[in-house]
Amino acid sequence: MKQTRDDKRTTVEIRHLYKIFGDDPKGALAHVEAGMSKTEILKEHNHVVGLNDINVEVKDGDITVMMGLSGSGKSTLIRHLNRLIEPTAGEVVVDGDDIMAYGDEALRRLRREKMSMVFQNFALFPHRTVLENAALALAVRGVKRADYEDEARRWLDRVGLGGNADQYPSALSGGMQQRVGLARALTSNAPIMLMDEAFSALDPLIRTDMQDLLLELQAELSKTVVFISHDLDEALKLADHLVILKDGYVVQQDEPQAILMNPGDDYIIDFISDINRARVLRVRSVMRATAQPQPNVAGQVHPEDTLEKVIAISGGETGLRYAVTDDEGRQVGILEMQDLVRALVPTGASESGMRTRASA
Amino acid sequence: MATYDFVFDALGLRGWCGEASTDTDAPMSMDELLAQSGGGGGGAAPAVSLWELPFPSMDALNDACAAFPQSRELTQGLERGFLNAKDAMSFVLDPLTQPLSWALESALYGILTTPWWIVIPILMAITWFVSRSWGLLAFVTLSIAGLAFIDHYDYAMQTLAIIFVCAFICVLIGVPIGIAMSRSDSFQNGAIPVLDMLQTLPPFVYLIPLIFLFSVTEPKLYGIAIILYAIVPVIRLTNLGIRMVDPHVMEAAEAFGMTRRQKLYGVQIPLALPNIMAGVNQTIMMSLAMVVIASLVSAPGLGVLVLRGIRNLELGVGLVAGLGIVILAVILDRVTKASLARINAQQKS
Amino acid sequence: MRVNEVLVPGGVEGWWIPTYLAEEHPELTTLEGIMENPDLVGGTFNNCPDGWGCRVVNDNLIRAIDLESSGLDVFNHGSGETLATSMASAYENEEPWFGYYWGPTVPLGQYDMTKVEIGEVDPEVHARNQNPDSDNPGVSDFPAAPILTSVTADLADREPQVVEFLGKMEWETDTMSSLLAWMEENNANAEETAVYFLRNYQDTWSGWLNDAARENLSALLQQG
Ligand SMILES: Nc1ncnc2c1ncn2[C@@H]1O[C@H](COP(=O)(O)OP(=O)(O)OP(=O)(O)O)[C@@H](O)[C@H]1O
Ligand SMILES: [Mg+2]
Numbered sequence: 001m002k003q004t005r006d007d008k009r010t011t012v013e014i015r016h017l018y019k020i021f022g023d024d025p026k027g028a029l030a031h032v033e034a035g036m037s038k039t040e041i042l043k044e045h046n047h048v049v050g051l052n053d054i055n056v057e058v059k060d061g062d063i064t065v066m067m068g069l070s071g072s073g074k075s076t077l078i079r080h081l082n083r084l085i086e087p088t089a090g091e092v093v094v095d096g097d098d099i100m101a102y103g104d105e106a107l108r109r110l111r112r113e114k115m116s117m118v119f120q121n122f123a124l125f126p127h128r129t130v131l132e133n134a135a136l137a138l139a140v141r142g143v144k145r146a147d148y149e150d151e152a153r154r155w156l157d158r159v160g161l162g163g164n165a166d167q168y169p170s171a172l173s174g175g176m177q178q179r180v181g182l183a184r185a186l187t188s189n190a191p192i193m194l195m196d197e198a199f200s201a202l203d204p205l206i207r208t209d210m211q212d213l214l215l216e217l218q219a220e221l222s223k224t225v226v227f228i229s230h231d232l233d234e235a236l237k238l239a240d241h242l243v244i245l246k247d248g249y250v251v252q253q254d255e256p257q258a259i260l261m262n263p264g265d266d267y268i269i270d271f272i273s274d275i276n277r278a279r280v281l282r283v284r285s286v287m288r289a290t291a292q293p294q295p296n297v298a299g300q301v302h303p304e305d306t307l308e309k310v311i312a313i314s315g316g317e318t319g320l321r322y323a324v325t326d327d328e329g330r331q332v333g334i335l336e337m338q339d340l341v342r343a344l345v346p347t348g349a350s351e352s353g354m355r356t357r358a359s360a
Numbered sequence: 361m362a363t364y365d366f367v368f369d370a371l372g373l374r375g376w377c378g379e380a381s382t383d384t385d386a387p388m389s390m391d392e393l394l395a396q397s398g399g400g401g402g403g404a405a406p407a408v409s410l411w412e413l414p415f416p417s418m419d420a421l422n423d424a425c426a427a428f429p430q431s432r433e434l435t436q437g438l439e440r441g442f443l444n445a446k447d448a449m450s451f452v453l454d455p456l457t458q459p460l461s462w463a464l465e466s467a468l469y470g471i472l473t474t475p476w477w478i479v480i481p482i483l484m485a486i487t488w489f490v491s492r493s494w495g496l497l498a499f500v501t502l503s504i505a506g507l508a509f510i511d512h513y514d515y516a517m518q519t520l521a522i523i524f525v526c527a528f529i530c531v532l533i534g535v536p537i538g539i540a541m542s543r544s545d546s547f548q549n550g551a552i553p554v555l556d557m558l559q560t561l562p563p564f565v566y567l568i569p570l571i572f573l574f575s576v577t578e579p580k581l582y583g584i585a586i587i588l589y590a591i592v593p594v595i596r597l598t599n600l601g602i603r604m605v606d607p608h609v610m611e612a613a614e615a616f617g618m619t620r621r622q623k624l625y626g627v628q629i630p631l632a633l634p635n636i637m638a639g640v641n642q643t644i645m646m647s648l649a650m651v652v653i654a655s656l657v658s659a660p661g662l663g664v665l666v667l668r669g670i671r672n673l674e675l676g677v678g679l680v681a682g683l684g685i686v687i688l689a690v691i692l693d694r695v696t697k698a699s700l701a702r703i704n705a706q707q708k709s
Numbered sequence: 710m711r712v713n714e715v716l717v718p719g720g721v722e723g724w725w726i727p728t729y730l731a732e733e734h735p736e737l738t739t740l741e742g743i744m745e746n747p748d749l750v751g752g753t754f755n756n757c758p759d760g761w762g763c764r765v766v767n768d769n770l771i772r773a774i775d776l777e778s779s780g781l782d783v784f785n786h787g788s789g790e791t792l793a794t795s796m797a798s799a800y801e802n803e804e805p806w807f808g809y810y811w812g813p814t815v816p817l818g819q820y821d822m823t824k825v826e827i828g829e830v831d832p833e834v835h836a837r838n839q840n841p842d843s844d845n846p847g848v849s850d851f852p853a854a855p856i857l858t859s860v861t862a863d864l865a866d867r868e869p870q871v872v873e874f875l876g877k878m879e880w881e882t883d884t885m886s887s888l889l890a891w892m893e894e895n896n897a898n899a900e901e902t903a904v905y906f907l908r909n910y911q912d913t914w915s916g917w918l919n920d921a922a923r924e925n926l927s928a929l930l931q932q933g
Contacts, residue, residue: 082615111617123612127630127706140618188616432896575798576791577753577784658787664759667787671760 005059005241005255011192011224012058012081017090019076019248022047025088038247050076052249054090058241061222063214065235065256068245074228077245078196081226082115083107094192112141116185120197122177124169130156130180131165137188148187155183159213175206182210186217195227199234211237232272236260236280244268257285261343269346277344278308286343287324287333294334297323303332307340362423364416377425442569450573457580460529460587464579467521468660476513480504491698500695503687512662512684519661519688522654523647526583530591530643535636538598539624548599555592563589563653571657582654586647593642601635602628634704641696648689662688720854721882722763722811724825726750727800731823739826743807744779755795755808756785762839767809769838769846770827781807796820815893818886826850877917884913 020028020041028047031040038049051073058064066074079085080092083099091098099110116137124133132139135152139145156162159179161172169177178198185193199207211234218225229235235242236256243253252264260281263269284303298320301310314320318341324333368377414420418431471479480501487500507516541548558566567585574581605628613623629636655663662681669678726737734749736742743750754776757764764785770776771783786792792808793816799806800820807825810817827850834847858875865872892902907914908930915923 084611084614108617108619111615115615117612117615119608119612121608123606123608125609125612125627126606136612137616140616140622184616194615436896571791571794572798576786576795577755581791582787654787656788657791658785660785664785664787667758668760671758674760 008059008061010057011060011095012226013091013093014054014056014058014077014080015091015093017051017054017077017080017092018088019050019073019080019085020047020088021050029088049248051080051087052247054248054250056243056250056253058224058226060224062240063218063225063227063238064241064243065227065229065239066243066245067229067232067235069230071247072245073248074230074245075196076248078194078226078228081192081194082111082117112137112188112190114190115192115194116188116190118178118181118185118193118195118198120200122169122174122181122201124177124180124184126169129166129168130161130172133169133180134165134183134187136184137190152183152187155186156180158186158217159183175202175210178202178210179213182213186221192224192226195225197228197230200230207234214238232275233280236275244271256280257282261285263346273346276308277346278311279306281307281343283307283310283324283335284333286339287335288339289333291331292334293331294321294323297321297334299323300325301335302326307343310335310337310340362420363414364421364424367416367421368425368428373425377427442572446572453573457574457584460525460583461578461580463525463529464522464583467525468518468579471517471521472514476508479517480508487695490702491695492702493698496694496698500691503691507684507687510680512665512680515660515662515665515681516684516688519648519651519663519685522582522586522651522659522661523644523688523692526586526590526647527640527644529583530587530594530647531640533587534591534594534639534643535598538595538636538639539602539628541595541599542602542628551595555595558588559592563650564656567653567657576657579659582657582659585657586650586654586659589650590643590646593646594636594639597635597639597642598632601632601639604635605631634700637696637700637703641693641700644692644696645689648685648692651685720811720813720856721817721824722809722851722854724754724808724827725796725810725817725822726805726807726825727803728821728823729803730805737825738823740774740828743825744774744776744781747780749805750781750807751799751805752780752782753807754781754783755792755806756783757809758786758788758792761789763809763811765841766835766838766851768841769843770848773838773846773848796822813882813885813889815886815889818888818890819893874917880910880913884910 018029018032019025020032022028022045025047028041028045028049031045032049032052036044038052041047041049054077056064056066066077068074076085080087081094083092083102087100091100093099094110094114099107102110125136128136131149131152132145134156135143135145135148138148138151153162153165156165159182161176161179161183164172164176169180172180178201181198185195199210202210214225215238217223227235227238229238239256241253242256242259244251244259246267252259252268254262259268260272260275260277263272282303283301283305286307287303298317299313299322301313301322301324303324303326310322314322314337318337320337322335322337323331324335325331368374418429418434421428422430483504484497484501487497491497504513504516507513537551541551563585566588567581570581570584574584609627609631610623613627618626651659651661652663652666655661655667662684665681666678666685668674669676669681724740726743730750731738734742734746737746737749754771756767756771777783786795792810793814796806796808796810796816797820798804810822812818828848829850830852831847831849832852834849835852837843838846838849858878860872860875888902888906891897891905892899895901897905907926911927911930918926
């Protein structure tokens, strides 16, 4: 049986985190806590609310994706995890330690040993070779070139850049540069990896490649990944846990399938309305969980199969019924094709008719 | 008697003004003398039309009231103030700047006592080392040989020695100042007006206090004059270069736990190096530009010949020496630019 | 058109030391004395800037007497200003100083300097010393230089009276120097110095004027 979220250790916990930009953040904080909106605060007090009471638990070995539109506070949030930005209020707890209490030295150790980071714009050192860039984390810790070279080459090979070790970053394409960025984060061997829109600057095809590479590496390494994205498809593909941000607050956070099936409010409904549900929804989200064998099953499907795949198997026939069996061949549920078809219609839309685009 | 009498009369300050003294030793102008002799009775000043109304300057007010200071007393006061502070200043500054004198003296001594067949190859080696360009090497060699051929070798080497020492010290002091400026906005805001002043103040103006502060026979006198003038670009461009380092790269350095030192030496200086080198190039050019002025405070070298040319209207002497300075300028410019290009190529490749 | 030699005895130039130094060490008033005790004069000879006539003469003299063999350094000043400042600051601090200077000038009026005897004045040798490429420079002191009042022939035609006055006008070098020094001390301008001169040096100027003019001027000054 798959581990549930509650069984997993919490690696990073964000508690009541606020970030307000402006001359007097503490003063503005009182207004935020009193419930003033981001627009009001900006208009009346000339402060920007970056983050508003964020509470998120990042579980060990998960890919936690934070997503939201531009300006929703994603970059601000992820930079609090290694304190590149200081909060106005709140705590960030990493492995049980409140890192807000850290001094310079402890903070540096956190950044060197526990967390590595991949940036949207790569942020490679232009004056160092690909190899030296990949080995940055080790060099910062004082490891000599002779000692770090093997390790750095190993990770460069792993991301497919074995042959480019002695080139300078400017000689590489964007996709290759981000592979270096990934290798740099991996070479640090830190258990937590922060990725701020790591693939957003890449062409769609290369982006898919990189996503696959990340999943492949993740299957192997089981890092705790915090991934920022503004692309829902990417978020759904990568996320074990999805946090949706808007104007600096968390609108909804849950397992992606759960958000798709039970969107929390109109904002989310609107947000998810454009995706291809058949491709992202999985059998386990639509099936009726039961170990009881049922008659007239047309075949067996896997709980992690996408609905798209089941539709293909069924040949478009809507009256069928499938048994859902796990890796060991045990039945975990029953999938009615009718339920499947119903699930393809966005939940909120049928009920409230609130889809802005449809009504426009 | 004078236009602004009414000001003092109205303010009831007539008594304070007192009568013009009759002390024969006190300076007296021709007008005053004539006015006195015109004497006694009808001393009413001819009415001044509005058109000719003088600005109420210190001197005009002094006409009306002898106790009011003349503007020359302002300059005198400044001078006295400086002279009073002078001893304390030279007590601090003299030992502090002494190494500059030593450096200049030994550089001048070294470059003139070392035979030319050692000095010229050393210069060639430096050229090759920084530029790796055969063409430039040939150009430098021919230029120096040419200067030596027309018997300007000693003068050119003196100038070169002075510039090496001054430019080196400019870099030594200027780069840290530039770094400090890049780190603190308030320091930057305070330093920029000073830099502007150093660049716009005619060099002669700061030569005056320097002459008062130090013995005029000390080489540091011209050393400081050159450095004050030439240090500005290296400071400015170091500051600029570091501030222009991609903030994303700095953020990555921060995120991987680099210390301030690691960031400075590992990221900021290497990335600012093209700018810093451009500053060094400018600094060298500006030291060279100061060479003639420095010769007025006894700097040896080609500047002396230029001055001789000017003083005696010996056109030829001045022209040849001027040409020598231009040749040195071209050499120094090319060599520093070549090394700059090499740094750039390295970062871009 | 030459009218008169305005200064008596004329411009002086030469090598000088401060008088207090001469009083303390009388032997320093001769070149031999200085060359025997280079340290007493500060070890340096303050030479003229390049491009000045005196520089050529000094360089030749230095060669002729082999000044540097005594251990004295020759410091070539870059400008008249630094030469004057070096003398002034040495004088103010009562330090030794040895170098070239000329008068009538502000510094020579202001500072009490004693001339160092270089030797006899030999016009022929001096003339040789004025040639920068001289083969055999000799030892000769500086002769006094005539300082002339000259006018254009045109002026002489137009204003014979003024020219006659100028023809009589002459004063001593010392007077000139002390006037310059007064001017410097009081920060006065040329006009104020002229008034000072008129009021304090009547003996000097009374000989220059005809009787009528003299009376006019005295009356004018008397009223003051
Ligand atoms: N240094 C700052 N000063 C003032 N306001 C800031 C600052 N940094 C961010 N903000 C504001 O905070 C909000 C969140 O910014 P943030 O960069 O975190 O958004 P984001 O979700 O990462 O957007 P994007 O997708 O464009 O990167 C924005 O409204 C932004 O204007
Ligand atoms: Mg962002």
